[in-house]
Amino acid sequence: MIRIPAYLHEIFGETQTRAEILLVLGFGAIGTLALVVLDPWAFGDIPLWRAVIAAVLAFDICAGAVANLTAGTSDHYAARPRARWVFIAVHLHLVAIAWLFGEGMFEAVAVWLYTVAAASAVNLLHGRRTQRPVAGALFALGALMVLLLGPAMLPALQALCVVFMFKVIYAFGVSHRAA
Numbered sequence: 001m002i003r004i005p006a007y008l009h010e011i012f013g014e015t016q017t018r019a020e021i022l023l024v025l026g027f028g029a030i031g032t033l034a035l036v037v038l039d040p041w042a043f044g045d046i047p048l049w050r051a052v053i054a055a056v057l058a059f060d061i062c063a064g065a066v067a068n069l070t071a072g073t074s075d076h077y078a079a080r081p082r083a084r085w086v087f088i089a090v091h092l093h094l095v096a097i098a099w100l101f102g103e104g105m106f107e108a109v110a111v112w113l114y115t116v117a118a119a120s121a122v123n124l125l126h127g128r129r130t131q132r133p134v135a136g137a138l139f140a141l142g143a144l145m146v147l148l149l150g151p152a153m154l155p156a157l158q159a160l161c162v163v164f165m166f167k168v169i170y171a172f173g174v175s176h177r178a179a
Contacts, residue, residue, distance in 0.1 A: 004072070010083075011064075013072030020070045028063025031163065039156035042101055054100040057093045058156075061164050068171035078175050081126075087172060088119045094164050097157060104157045107149055111161045114142050115168050122173030132174050139169045 043051040098108035118138035125131040
């Protein structure tokens with residue numbers, strides 16, 4: 001186990017394995033690269049500074065989807081109920097990315113609102129057997145809605161919406177305790 005410096009506890013928790021850190025960073029990088037390569041119009045039709053910020057936010061979404069599944073991160077937030085609520089509330093990544101892309105704002109706000117409501121419901125089920133299946137159902141319902149919006153959204157934003165919902169509703173919302 002690797003002891004994580006205090007300033008990174010919000011991301012990795014207090015301890016992680018080398019494999020988990022590599023997986024988190026690797027998926028963050030590969031997921032972001034896939035978005036940039038497979039939807040070059042989203043990132044290429046905006047000023048470079050906006051594309052770079054959007055890519056950094058995309059990296060955070062992708063890496064966080066994996067980090068939130070690790071025991072270290074899950075245990076960190078399980079011990080801090082107030083921090084769980086703050087985490088849910090401050091994740092405005094999709095809205096910021098839609099603004100940076102210059103389109104998809106309505107859809108991004110709708111997905112963000114749904115994600116906050118769903119993650120809040122899942123968080124209220126902490127310690128109950130139903131937490132995991134409810135989180136799975138709410139994530140799947142949200143993913144269906146996003147996929148059905150298809151033509152109305154940039155492919156990169158649509159993909160990020162699905163990963164974002166997974167990150168916040170399921171990966172973060174469910175307690176993946178090591179014990």
